[in-house]
Amino acid sequence: MNALKRSSQVAYKRWKDRNISFVTSQTDDKSVLTVHEEQPGKDEPGDEGVCTIQEQVDLEDSKNRSSGISETFTVEEAVEAIGFGRFQWKLSMLTGVAWVFWALGAVFEVLLAMVVMPTLGWKWLLAFSTFPLVVFAASCCWLPESARFDVLRGREDKALDTLKYIAAANGSSVPTGRLIANIQTDRGRITDLFIPEYRKTTLLVWFIWFCNAFSYYGIVLLTTEMFQAGSACSATDNSNMEPRCSLECNNLTFADYLDLLWTTLAEFPGILITLWMIDRIGRRKSMAICFVLFSVSILPLYACTQRTVLTVFIFIARACITGGWQVAYVYTPEVFPTATRAIGIGTGSGMARVGALITPFIAQVLLKSSVYLTLSVYLICCLLGAVASWVLPMETTGRSLQESTQSTMEQKNMERPHGSETTESSSNTCPQ
Template sequence: MRSPGAQILTKGSVREMVFFGYMVFSILFGLLADRYGRWKILLISFLWGAYFSLLTSFAPSYIWFVFLRTMVGCGVSGHSQGLIIKTEFLPTKYRGYMLPLSQVFWLTGSLLIIGLASVIIPTIGWRWLVRVASIPGIILIMAFKFIPESARFNVSTGNTPAALATLEHIAKMNRAVMPEGKLVEPILEKRGKFADLLDAKYLRTTLQIWVIWLGISFAYYGVILASAELLERDMVCGSKSDSEVVVTQGDSEEGQSPCHCHMFAPSDYRTMIISTVGEIALNPLNILGINFLGRRLSLSITMGCTALFFLLLNICTSSAGLIGFLFMLRALVAANFNTIYIYTAEVYPTTMRALGMGTSGSLCRIGAMVAPFISQVLMSASVLGALCLFSSVCVICAISAFTLPIETKGRALQQIK
């Protein structure tokens, strides 16, 4: 039997390379979005992601498969510019309500891919799953005709006619009248400078945001991978040890996977669906917390609860109990992501907002790349040690969130530094 370290190199190589591509290009796309526009970068990222995702289904070898998935990760890293566009269009009093509701669409996609996987992989194989999963991304490219460039970005670059045209179109759609006055904002010659993130005014905020992003991602993917690991090893109440795990392979092309993993049973897919639904379970409470307690306090509370539920996974329980704990963990980590996405988009000014989100997304993927080594390798040696480590990181993030120097609740978006 191979060591856990060898297993992680094969089982996680695809995932790790996707995260690596995301990590590298997230900063680049953020830099370009602040200089050339959110809409352009969002469109490029969708075209890039859809193209390489479709190519993946024709990969002739495992090496090609890993490379093409890395390219998909590069493209997906620009999708966060969609959140930036939404943030810059939404009025202050609605951002805390509307942005978390986007989680519904993320949940719908997650459930859809799990359902498709349970049907397509056992019948016609993973290649067709990738092809089918590429279709929505290709269709959505046509929707870009109806997505305007951020009016705030246009103003910051001096393109006030384009900004006015967008605002007049919105007013017409809402059967409203444009307010009187002249649209005037200072124009900066340089935008999207990395040094601005480490400027004295934002240095502490930036460093704490990076810690929180890294920790939340570490916890999020830790929950997902720990869930899969518990299912794979049937570790309810420690009922099976690593030596008792039976790895099966079929005779088909799909069975000869370089990862040497066995197929999930139908019950495993049901469990994954139930735990995934948890990602929206706390959405109403999360929205209330964000809008009434504020971004910082709400995030510190949900991070603290995440730490607690990681520790609760150590309790010997039934299969239903395990699913319940995983359900709550998925709900909490999703709430954490909701809040930090909103906070990051609100705390930085327009001239560096996309770069701030891009660098945060890059740090996020570092946490995601480290998580498998804890949830699979360390957990194979000590479940208690792995879960305590996840819990400790969440406590650090909770403290960082509580001590953030700027609260963005009810704060208008800043246009310049």
């Protein structure tokens, strides 16, 4: 595994700068690779030098195996070799399945409220809502441990068993050799998100997460407010304004709960359509389309529509924003390298919570003053989210998970059209 990585790095460096040559020497059973820079104008070894270097490294690797020197690999290399890091449709599928259970929880909550609220009240509704959390806490002991955590704790056997289980599920095998820990001496920091290569991506991803949470919880709150008012036009009538401050909760009717259930069920088609679309047109276009369709679904709410029409367009809007948020969950861990991946997801989720905190002041407080201004806020927010999705610098569809910023930049250079042509021409000159 190390020899293969070293071979590809040498070949890439030689391809990138044709004035560099390499000489391999053997000292104390160790192979030393020396770099020589050639003066322009002298005879260049050509692309055959790349093939010669790779043959030398491969020959060294075979000698090491024959002499009993075992190869080593890390958890990250094993996961990518198994296929999870290279074929992102599995990551998309797992994220989609997680969102399906999110939707199931939302449906369960509506059904629970339909039964509990008219008889026992909101306190018992909160009490019954904690039951799934109790079940999850009791079942945590059966969750498999992270292979990387086991390696760092010195439990290589358990980590290898976990990797073998993953490989069997993917129909592949674990790389041969000894599993070692890849200790990060330089852990990711939040300032790493603002280096020149990732500054634009970070800001756009944060804004996309904000728009998703702001619009998702906004449409949820707008649904109950508009259903209570009876229509979009009567949501701002003075008759519906509270004459004084009161802690009394106005209960929804059975018809309100039924329509709320229908709009909640919209999350299922939104998730399934996004799963079908995400690997066909790409992550950026998928997010942009979801934001645009959400904005289009908001437009009919400006008119004094009937209850059925109101329910249908809220259904479409909720399906679109659910799908868009799902794509953000897939895109974010793919676009950031390993060192900053957790920080990127965490800060993005933090921006989503900011949007969730702000949206009640729009969907409930501002709605009492102007329903048109409220809808305009969500409309403009999602249009800006569509623009942010469209101008993201990197598309991650079909791209392997990156270990570092350098590897990300190298892969972007390798994926350029002229780079692919050069690589193809180089491979054709290798001696048979």
